[in-house]
Amino acid sequence: MPRYFTEDHEWIDVDGDTATVGITEYAQSQLGDIVFVETPETGKQFSKGDEAAVVESVKAASDVYSPVSGTVTEANGELEDNPALVNDDPEGEGWFFKLNLADTGEFEGLMDEAKYKAFVDKL
Amino acid sequence: MTINQSGWKPEMTSGDQQGPTETFTGARALMRDEALIFEIGSTDTTGVDFGEVEAPASDRLGGLARNRDIGLPGLSEPETVRHYTRLSRQNYAIDTGIFPLGSCTMKHNPRLNERVARMPGFADIHPLQPVDTVQGALEVIHQLSNWLVTLTGMHSVAMSPKAGAHGELCGILAIRAALEARGDTREVILVPESAHGTNPATAAFAGYKVEGIPANGAGRVDLEALKQRLGPDVAAVMITNPNTCGLFEPDMKAISDAVHAAGGFVYCDGANFNAIVGRVRPGDLGVDAMHINLHKTFSTPHGGGGPGSGPVVFSQALTPYAPLPFVEKTADGFQLVEEETAEEHHARSFGRMVAFHGQMGMFTRALSYMLSHGADGLKQVAEDAVLNANYVLRSLSDVLQAPFGDSGPCMHEALFSDKGLAEGFSTLDIAKALIDEGYHPMTMYFPLVVHGAMLIEPTETESKAGLDQFIGAVRSVVERAKAGDETLKGAPWYAPRRRLDETQAARKPVLVWEDPNLVQAAE
Numbered sequence: 001m002p003r004y005f006t007e008d009h010e011w012i013d014v015d016g017d018t019a020t021v022g023i024t025e026y027a028q029s030q031l032g033d034i035v036f037v038e039t040p041e042t043g044k045q046f047s048k049g050d051e052a053a054v055v056e057s058v059k060a061a062s063d064v065y066s067p068v069s070g071t072v073t074e075a076n077g078e079l080e081d082n083p084a085l086v087n088d089d090p091e092g093e094g095w096f097f098k099l100n101l102a103d104t105g106e107f108e109g110l111m112d113e114a115k116y117k118a119f120v121d122k123l
Numbered sequence: 124m125t126i127n128q129s130g131w132k133p134e135m136t137s138g139d140q141q142g143p144t145e146t147f148t149g150a151r152a153l154m155r156d157e158a159l160i161f162e163i164g165s166t167d168t169t170g171v172d173f174g175e176v177e178a179p180a181s182d183r184l185g186g187l188a189r190n191r192d193i194g195l196p197g198l199s200e201p202e203t204v205r206h207y208t209r210l211s212r213q214n215y216a217i218d219t220g221i222f223p224l225g226s227c228t229m230k231h232n233p234r235l236n237e238r239v240a241r242m243p244g245f246a247d248i249h250p251l252q253p254v255d256t257v258q259g260a261l262e263v264i265h266q267l268s269n270w271l272v273t274l275t276g277m278h279s280v281a282m283s284p285k286a287g288a289h290g291e292l293c294g295i296l297a298i299r300a301a302l303e304a305r306g307d308t309r310e311v312i313l314v315p316e317s318a319h320g321t322n323p324a325t326a327a328f329a330g331y332k333v334e335g336i337p338a339n340g341a342g343r344v345d346l347e348a349l350k351q352r353l354g355p356d357v358a359a360v361m362i363t364n365p366n367t368c369g370l371f372e373p374d375m376k377a378i379s380d381a382v383h384a385a386g387g388f389v390y391c392d393g394a395n396f397n398a399i400v401g402r403v404r405p406g407d408l409g410v411d412a413m414h415i416n417l418h419k420t421f422s423t424p425h426g427g428g429g430p431g432s433g434p435v436v437f438s439q440a441l442t443p444y445a446p447l448p449f450v451e452k453t454a455d456g457f458q459l460v461e462e463e464t465a466e467e468h469h470a471r472s473f474g475r476m477v478a479f480h481g482q483m484g485m486f487t488r489a490l491s492y493m494l495s496h497g498a499d500g501l502k503q504v505a506e507d508a509v510l511n512a513n514y515v516l517r518s519l520s521d522v523l524q525a526p527f528g529d530s531g532p533c534m535h536e537a538l539f540s541d542k543g544l545a546e547g548f549s550t551l552d553i554a555k556a557l558i559d560e561g562y563h564p565m566t567m568y569f570p571l572v573v574h575g576a577m578l579i580e581p582t583e584t585e586s587k588a589g590l591d592q593f594i595g596a597v598r599s600v601v602e603r604a605k606a607g608d609e610t611l612k613g614a615p616w617y618a619p620r621r622r623l624d625e626t627q628a629a630r631k632p633v634l635v636w637e638d639p640n641l642v643q644a645a646e
Contacts, residue, residue, distance in 0.1 A: 035629035058625045059568050083630065 004067065004107055005116035011091055012067045017104060022095040023055065023064060023086065026120045031057040034086045039075035039097050046070060046099070048106055053096050055086065068106040070099035156619065157209050161636050164196025170203065194638070213619055215563045216426065221585050221593050225536040225566035225578025226319070226367060228397050228419035229426065230508075235495055236422065236488035245487045250479035254459055260483060261457035265450045267490045268434075271415060274501070275393075276406025277436035281445045283481040287394050290414025290433030291325040291361070293446060293476055297412055297437060298359050298388045299329060300444035300473035309358035309387065315344040316572055317366035319392050331358060338572055342368040342527040342538075346377060353385035363392035364408075365399065367570040368527055369512065369536035369578070379409025388412070388441070396420045397582070398509055398535035401502030411438040417482075421489035432485035443471040448480060507583035508535045511590060515579050518594045522601045526573050535582070541575025545607035550575040553600050555614040555622055560596040 004012050009027035013020040028034065036056040046052050046066035053064040075097045078085055086094040111119060149156045164170075182188060198206070216222070222229035240246060244259050254261065268280045281297075284290040295312070302309055312326035315336040323333040336352065339345040344362065360382050364372045372378070379389045391405055391413040397420040405413050417432040418425035425431055437445050447469065448461045459480070460468050496504060509532070516537035520528050523539040541550045554564035554577075566578040579597075581590055603611050615621065 033626035033629075035626060056629075058629055060571070 002107075003113060004110035005113065005119075006065070006067045006110055007119065008065050010064060010067050012110070014101070014104075014107070017101045018073070019068060019070065019099045019101055020095050021052070021064075021067060021097055021099065023090055024116070024120075025090050026123075028087050028090040028094075031055065031060065031062065033058055034083045037079040037083045037086060037096070039077075039079060040072045042072050042074060044072045045102075046072070056083075064096060066099070067110060068099065069102040071102070072097050073100050074098040154212065154619075155209055157206070157213070159636060160198070160203075160206055161196050161638070163202060163206060164198040166192065166194050166196055166638075169197035170199040171197075217424075217584075220562065221581065221589060222426075222563050223565045223579045223581055223593065224563070225369070225538070225580040226394070226569065227426075227566065228395075228416070228535070228580060228582060230397075230419075230422055230582035231584040232422055232424040232488075233492060233495065236491040239491040240484050240487045242487075245483065248483075250483075255456065258456050261450050261459065263486055263490055264480065264483075265452055265457055267486050267493070268450065270490070270493050271434055271436055274400055274404070275396075275410075275413065275415070275436045276404030277410070277413070278406070278439040279437045279442040279445055279449075281435045281437070281476070282449065282486070283446060283475070283477045283479075284414065284433040284435055285477060285482060286418075286431030287319075287392075287414055287416045287433045288321040288325060289431075289476065290416075290435045291321060291390070291392065292329060293433075293435045294390050294412030294414060294437075294441075295325055295329040295331070295359065295361075296473050297435075297441045297444040297446070298390065300471070301388065301441055302358055304444070304471060307358075307386070309356050311356045312358055313349065313352060313360045315349070315360075315362060315366075317342060317344065317368055317370075317570065318361055318363040319367060319394060320569075322361040322363065322390075322392055326359075326361060336360075338368075341530040342366070342370050342572070343372055343530075344374065344378060346374045346381075349378060350381050353381060353387065355386060357382070357385060357387045359388040359390050359411075361390040361392060363395065364405075365395040365534035367395075367578075368572070369533040369538050369580075370527060370530060371399070371534050375408040375410075383409065393436075394419060395535060398505055398512075400505045401498065402505050405436070406438065411441050412436070417485045417489040422492045423485040423488040430482050430485060432482040432489070434481070443469070444473050445469075446474060446476050447472050448475070450480075504583050505535075508581075509533075511581040511583060511585055512537050512579070514587070514590060515581055515594060518590075519597060519601070522598055522605070523577070536578055536580035538570070538573060539577040539579070540573045541577070544575075544601075544604045548604040548607065548611065550577055552611045552614065553577065553597075553604055556600040556603070556611050557596060558615040559617050560600065562593060562596055 001013055001015050004014070005024065009024045011022055011024050034055055034057050038054040040052050046069060048066060048069045050066045051063045052066040055062050055064055076095050088094065217229050217231060245263070248257050248260055264282055268282060271280045272278070281293055284293045310332055311334055312331040313334050313336050314323045314326060316338045326333045334352065336349050337345050343366070349360065360378065362372060362378065364375055366372060382389050388411040389409055391410040393405065393413040393415045396415055400420055412435055414433045414435045417423045417434065423432060447465055448459045451458050451460050465472055493501065512535050513532050516525055516528065516533050519539065524542040525538065526540050527538060550567045554567050557564045568576055569578060570576055613622065
């Protein structure tokens with residue numbers, strides 16, 4: 001199952017026409033303790049780059065963008081009660097939402113793990 | 124001879140013995156650990172006695188009468204006064220020391236202003252009084268308006284907005300009214316990264332779509348990126364000048380010309396006008412609307428929630444759309460132009476921002492500040508504010524990284540990053556340690572474009588000696604952070620409360636006090 005990364009520090013796992021989206025380990029380390037996560041409603045449609053979720057740490061609120069176009073099939077309800085999950089396991093249990101992909105050819109321009117690591121190292 | 128019967132025989136204690144580490148009450152000398160007001164008072168008592176009602180009195184509350192106790196503690200007047208006075212002794216204010224919050228302009232509030240504001244002719248009047256009984260107050264508004272228009276080189280001013288962000292909204296609503304008047308439906312407002320955070324919020328609140336403009340490497344607006352984005356859908360550009368990196372935007376005139384050529388308007392956030400007052404007139408830079416924070420540039424008190432005052436100056440193009448009311452000088456004295464009279468004078472006004480005329484108490488103070496300084500004194504205010512900020516910037520740039528230090532002099536505030544601190548040490552540690560050193564911390568983590576930002580605005584108030592002491596304290600703390608001094612992470616050590624758990628406070632806020640006895644009983 002391929003995993004891609006964006007320059008805005010989201011990760012996306014692709015499995016057929018379903019994708020899971022979250023924020024990266026680097027993103028959570030920069031945000032610090034996360035206190036609130038607003039995930040999108042099921043059924044909501046996003047174009048690539050739309051604001052899809054909001055993540056709030058003690059000092060900052062940040063938008064999470066949809067890395068690809070699609071329809072939300074599920075949001076991680078756990079995050080409402082336990083936003084710290086994003087700090088503890090950002091690239092696993094702390095996922096944000098799942099999408100039904102509108103176009104499986106949109107991964108052009110996204111990075112693979114090695115490229116993302118090189119990108120972060122330069123920041 | 125008479126023997127000393129009182130036993131009073133002052134002598135210094137002999138020496139090096141250690142005192143007890145704790146006191147019986149928990150107080151530290153005359154500073155008490157203050158309990159919550161709910162813990163001082165009891166819900167069974169009352170601080171006020173009402174006499175028995177003799178004649179049968181009827182209840183006029185109807186269905187609105189309270190039907191249960193609401194659990195407020197009853198305290199006598201001295202208990203209440205002492206509680207709040209003791210709390211106030213733990214306060215830090217501009218009256219107790221330097222308040223170096225960047226972006227906030229915490230300058231001294233001259234006592235002369237207070238004296239003027241308390242004169243009964245200003246302090247004891249009502250906004251609904253007949254205008255012929257408040258001519259002096261209207262003259263103050265009129266004279267202050269003239270000063271603001273003159274200092275900014277603009278065409279008119281709306282005095283009623285109550286604070287900076289309210290002023291922004293006023294300016295953007297005037298821009299919208301002007302666009303609508305020419306049948307223009309532009310829907311985008313451009314806001315550079317270096318703008319105040321309230322700017323995009325204002326634009327969105329006024330119904331516009333907000334788009335960012337990147338900063339260039341020197342911390343200024345990227346003029347070429349701005350020019351490329353301009354077009355028939357751009358209603359306005361909102362620029363903070365000097366910006367939140369403490370830098371002047373040298374391309375301001377070119378920006379204004381480009382925006383105007385594309386049919387848009389220029390809003391300038393004038394919150395940092397204190398750095399350029401008397402030196403630069405925003406009207407000469409092509410600004411169409413700008414708010415002025417009287418509570419910053421013109422020294423009226425703020426902090427603790429206000430009150431602010433945010434008059435907005437307008438260009439000729441926007442003047443017809445300015446809000447009501449305003450004061451006009453006529454042959455019969457000063458008059459208020461309001462809805463009843465606006466039809467003749469000001470028919471295109473977008474409306475009204477507030478019920479009455481604005482923050483009268485701030486108008487008197489601001490005018491007092493202007494008159495006591497004079498035009499030359501205001502120019503020196505800007506020069507001294509900039510000089511002090513540059514003194515801080517250059518005095519600390521050997522220990523702290525100044526990300527735009529190479530861009531030339533700063534304006535009214537000095538910006539540093541957290542680069543160079545030991546691994547695991549942050550801006551927050553420095554801020555908390557400064558509390559131990561007796562200083563209110565600087566603004567931290569703002570502006571967002573700089574990692575671990577520390578923004579110091581000394582204002583013109585501080586003397587060189589005062590700045591040297593502050594700089595020495597910052598330097599000492601920064602050196603500890605660079606050396607990895609672990610005690611910094613526990614700071615503050617000497618404040619009434621130690622470091623608070625901000626994460627827990629945000630995740631599980633306790634917003635309601637509950638009687639621990641009742642809670643225990645319920646469990």
